[in-house]
Amino acid sequence: MGKTAHNDVLDAMLDYIADNGDILTACSTEPTTYAEATATYKLADTTLTKGDGNGDYTIAEGDASGRKLTVAEQANFDVDTSGTAQHVAICDSVNSKLLYVTTCTGQALTSGNKVTVPAFDIEIADPA
Numbered sequence: 001m002g003k004t005a006h007n008d009v010l011d012a013m014l015d016y017i018a019d020n021g022d023i024l025t026a027c028s029t030e031p032t033t034y035a036e037a038t039a040t041y042k043l044a045d046t047t048l049t050k051g052d053g054n055g056d057y058t059i060a061e062g063d064a065s066g067r068k069l070t071v072a073e074q075a076n077f078d079v080d081t082s083g084t085a086q087h088v089a090i091c092d093s094v095n096s097k098l099l100y101v102t103t104c105t106g107q108a109l110t111s112g113n114k115v116t117v118p119a120f121d122i123e124i125a126d127p128a
Contacts (some may be wrong), residue, residue, distance in 0.1 A: 003127035007067055010124045011059055014069040017122065018057035021090040021099050022048050024074055026115055028083040030103075034096045037089035043109050046077035048090070068123040076114040084108050088117055 023038065025045040031037035038045065048071075049055040055072065062068045071090070085107045090100040100122060109115055 005127050010067040010126075013124060014059050014067060014122065015052060017069060017090060017099050018052045018059065019050055020092040020095070020097070021057075022050050023091040023093050024048050024071070024117065025089045025091065026079075026085040026104070026109065026117060027087045027089055027101075028081075028085065030087045030101060031089050031098060034091055034098045037091050037098050037101070038093075041087075043081045043083050043085055044077055044079045044115050046074045048074075062123045062125065063121070064123075065126040066124045068121045070119055070121050073116065073119045075116045077116075079109040079111055079113045079115050082109060082111045085115070088120070 023045055025037050025042045027037060027041040028043055029041045031041050052059045058070045060068055085104060088102050088104050089098060092099055
């Protein structure tokens with residue numbers, strides 16, 4: 001039996017992240033809560049412009065199937081705490097929610113320096 005999902009269904013999850021995610025943090029350990037992402041494990045953070053197509057988020061066709069949300073590169077933002085960045089988190093500061101976490105290439109960060117997080121995709125495949 002075949003499975004299918006309309007793009008609007010897949011976009012709903014991606015829209016939620018784009019419409020609410022206003023902070024990106026580089027973290028030393030995988031955060032599982034908003035507090036961990038924005039305080040406990042946070043090494044650096046920057047503000048994101050919310051909304052699909054508003055600058056920091058773009059929803060489009062997935063690379064293999066389905067849909068994807070591209071988070072734009074976040075360049076040269078301040079490192080607050082020294083440590084090795086292992087994860088990147090997107091948070092909703094209005095509702096104190098951790099929305100999405102992904103791994104990143106481990107990078108040693110030093111307080112007082114700058115860091116750049118390259119663009120990355122959050123992809124949802126078509127049902128199989």
